[in-house]
Amino acid sequence: MSELRKDPVTGRWVIISTERRKRPTDFHFESVQTTGEDSCPFCEGHEGMTPRELLAFGRNGSAPNGPGWSLRVIPNQFPVLRVEGTLERQGEGLFDKMNGIGAHEVIIETPRHADTLATLDEDAVEQVFWACRERVLDLKRDRRFRYMIIFKNHGAAAGASLEHSHTQLIALPIVPREVRDEVDGARAHYEAKERCVFCDILRQESADGRRLIVENADMTAIAPYAPRFPFETWILPRRHQALFEEAPRHEYRALARLLGDLLRRMNQALKMPPYNLLIHNAPVAEPAGEYYHWHVEIIPKLTKVAGFEWATGFYVNPTAPEEAAQVLREVRT
Amino acid sequence: MSELRKDPVTGRWVIISTERRKRPTDFHFESVQTTGEDSCPFCEGHEGMTPRELLAFGRNGSAPNGPGWSLRVIPNQFPVLRVEGTLERQGEGLFDKMNGIGAHEVIIETPRHADTLATLDEDAVEQVFWACRERVLDLKRDRRFRYMIIFKNHGAAAGASLEHSHTQLIALPIVPREVRDEVDGARAHYEAKERCVFCDILRQESADGRRLIVENADMTAIAPYAPRFPFETWILPRRHQALFEEAPRHEYRALARLLGDLLRRMNQALKMPPYNLLIHNAPVAEPAGEYYHWHVEIIPKLTKVAGFEWATGFYVNPTAPEEAAQVLREVRT
Numbered sequence: 205m206s207e208l209r210k211d212p213v214t215g216r217w218v219i220i221s222t223e224r225r226k227r228p229t230d231f232h233f234e235s236v237q238t239t240g241e242d243s244c245p246f247c248e249g250h251e252g253m254t255p256r257e258l259l260a261f262g263r264n265g266s267a268p269n270g271p272g273w274s275l276r277v278i279p280n281q282f283p284v285l286r287v288e289g290t291l292e293r294q295g296e297g298l299f300d301k302m303n304g305i306g307a308h309e310v311i312i313e314t315p316r317h318a319d320t321l322a323t324l325d326e327d328a329v330e331q332v333f334w335a336c337r338e339r340v341l342d343l344k345r346d347r348r349f350r351y352m353i354i355f356k357n358h359g360a361a362a363g364a365s366l367e368h369s370h371t372q373l374i375a376l377p378i379v380p381r382e383v384r385d386e387v388d389g390a391r392a393h394y395e396a397k398e399r400c401v402f403c404d405i406l407r408q409e410s411a412d413g414r415r416l417i418v419e420n421a422d423m424t425a426i427a428p429y430a431p432r433f434p435f436e437t438w439i440l441p442r443r444h445q446a447l448f449e450e451a452p453r454h455e456y457r458a459l460a461r462l463l464g465d466l467l468r469r470m471n472q473a474l475k476m477p478p479y480n481l482l483i484h485n486a487p488v489a490e491p492a493g494e495y496y497h498w499h500v501e502i503i504p505k506l507t508k509v510a511g512f513e514w515a516t517g518f519y520v521n522p523t524a525p526e527e528a529a530q531v532l533r534e535v536r537t
Numbered sequence: 538m539s540e541l542r543k544d545p546v547t548g549r550w551v552i553i554s555t556e557r558r559k560r561p562t563d564f565h566f567e568s569v570q571t572t573g574e575d576s577c578p579f580c581e582g583h584e585g586m587t588p589r590e591l592l593a594f595g596r597n598g599s600a601p602n603g604p605g606w607s608l609r610v611i612p613n614q615f616p617v618l619r620v621e622g623t624l625e626r627q628g629e630g631l632f633d634k635m636n637g638i639g640a641h642e643v644i645i646e647t648p649r650h651a652d653t654l655a656t657l658d659e660d661a662v663e664q665v666f667w668a669c670r671e672r673v674l675d676l677k678r679d680r681r682f683r684y685m686i687i688f689k690n691h692g693a694a695a696g697a698s699l700e701h702s703h704t705q706l707i708a709l710p711i712v713p714r715e716v717r718d719e720v721d722g723a724r725a726h727y728e729a730k731e732r733c734v735f736c737d738i739l740r741q742e743s744a745d746g747r748r749l750i751v752e753n754a755d756m757t758a759i760a761p762y763a764p765r766f767p768f769e770t771w772i773l774p775r776r777h778q779a780l781f782e783e784a785p786r787h788e789y790r791a792l793a794r795l796l797g798d799l800l801r802r803m804n805q806a807l808k809m810p811p812y813n814l815l816i817h818n819a820p821v822a823e824p825a826g827e828y829y830h831w832h833v834e835i836i837p838k839l840t841k842v843a844g845f846e847w848a849t850g851f852y853v854n855p856t857a858p859e860e861a862a863q864v865l866r867e868v869r870t
Contacts, residue, residue, distance in 0.1 A: 206637025217711045284853045297741045299762045304539025363843025378550045381850035408630045429632045510696025517714035520617045
């Protein structure tokens with residue numbers, strides 16, 4: 205019999221469908237292969253094809269906007285929001301609007317076209333988190349911004365328009381709806397119980413074990429209890445901490461190690477799937493210290509989402525998280 | 538400059554992007570073509586390939602589960618939820634679950650494989666709404682159900698697994714999250730202003746005109762002020778009414794006429810796009826009479842939704858609703 209399950213943070217119900225059960229080999233999707241492109245603007249040597257860099261790592265004396273780097277951050281050439289201007293909040297009768305002010309940046313994770321977060325070494329993956337941290341700290345000084353979305357689209361099927369491995373950062377003057385729901389759910393749990401809901405999840409999942417995938421001293425990867433998508437995975441720092449950018453140094457290291465391991469497991473079990481990765485962080489300037497707990501969510505893109513799923517927020521997941529966790533746990537690495 | 542706009546019902550902010558502006562000809566998607574299949578279980582003469590019918594229209598003496606019908610309703614052969622059993626609500630520590638109890642039905646809109654809602658005559662489209670109404674009224678008698686989702690996936694890219702034109706109905710023992718948000722938003726508006734937010738929208742859009750697409754005496758089609766998707770369209774009954782199933786007879790007729798007109802406009806302007814259609818209705822057994830207002834939403838599937846959009850609830854729409862409305866308004870029909 206199928207089950208309806210409720211996410212303890214957002215309160216969202218999902219259906220774990222046994223009638224439409226899918227094992228890893230049942231999915232049909234596009235495996236991600238990098239083909240290599242002479243015209244890739246993110247490759248080393250092509251720096252002139254991008255806007256001027258905001259930040260670079262690994263430059264031992266090399267000049268900005270030329271070769272000789274291990275990671276670069278640039279403004280997005282086709283940004284969804286722009287930094288220049290004022291918000292000019294306005295009403296139009298019933299309706300509310302403001303100007304599209306924000307920031308949209310790209311973190312080019314590697315100078316080499318064929319690298320991915322699954323093939324890069326720990327140092328290289330770790331520096332992605334340091335770059336995210338540095339950009340978040342800088343953008344937080346702009347009081348117009350309320351939230352920074354840090355996300356990665358891997359593979360065209362997951363929304364990537366360029367195949368060279370990169371992460372994106374969007375600074376928004378509003379808090380998006382799903383973030384609001386998650387933060388409000390965490391606050392309500394804290395108000396009721398004086399405990400962080402994510403710490404509670406970590407304790408219960410560690411004791412239970414059926415949805416644990418892999419862990420190290422600082423990070424735990426689980427298949428969440430009520431996932432919307434097959435093989436949806438959360439990586440949680442074991443120590444309570446609201447803000448990603450305030451994590452201690454060794455946690456970025458531990459995250460880099462666990463993420464590389466997890467992505468290699470997914471590549472093996474799911475044949476190089478396209479995926480989306482998101483850093484869930486507390487909103488800027490909200491005192492979320494006690495009740496929020498930053499974490500990373502990874503969603504392999506294995507299924508087609510029909511319109512009624514976005515429209516109703518009602519998701520049917522054909523793979524139980526216990527099964528997904530077992531598959532990923534048992535991959536020989 | 539791009540704009541951030543807030544939906545007055547749910548409070549969701551979207552970005553109307555001018556930087557990434559797209560006109561109808563800029564979209565790349567799969568036009569929907571019916572190829573015809575000998576093995577289609579929904580075609581007349583193939584009734585033996587489906588579960589036994591729950592309802593049929595147009596049988597002038599023909600026996601159930603054989604030919605001679607204009608519309609059939611059957612249980613879904615691969616249901617996401619099943620009617621048999623009990624909910625058995627349970628906690629598992631932090632987590633909540635219940636059995637996958639519900640109903641999943643299919644409304645086969647026509648005996649002929651090549652028909653669509655855009656090519657069927659008004660009588661045939663109207664009978665789809667009568668069938669939905671009849672099934673909702675029947676399922677409402679089952680006190681386990683809290684919400685009925687009525688939706689249509691048109692074309693494989695919109696999630697349809699069979700191309701023969703059909704609508705689906707899922708009865709759920711919970712109220713899905715997006716429905717909850719919409720209903721709560723409408724209630725909050727009513728509590729603040731003693732007015733229905735949808736009636737307010739109708740008044741403002743009728744006076745403004747920029748987002749009006751087409752209307753008749755009973756129904757108005759608009760491009761909503763803060764749409765998540767290009768060419769997202771709402772059809773609202775002009776008279777206030779919370780429940781779809783309590784609409785008067787002439788409104789189903791008016792809806793059938795307006796929907797056919799709208800879909801033919803979309804087919805012409807957007808080259809036979811795949812789409813999702815949803816009937817937004819009030820939850821069962823909630824006294825939503827004064828503050829909710831049933832309506833239909835149609836979302837052509839023109840863009841790829843990246844994971845971060847579902848995950849954050851943050852949508853970038855490359856087509857302003859004023860432009861979408863103008864394009865659809867100016868189609869010569």
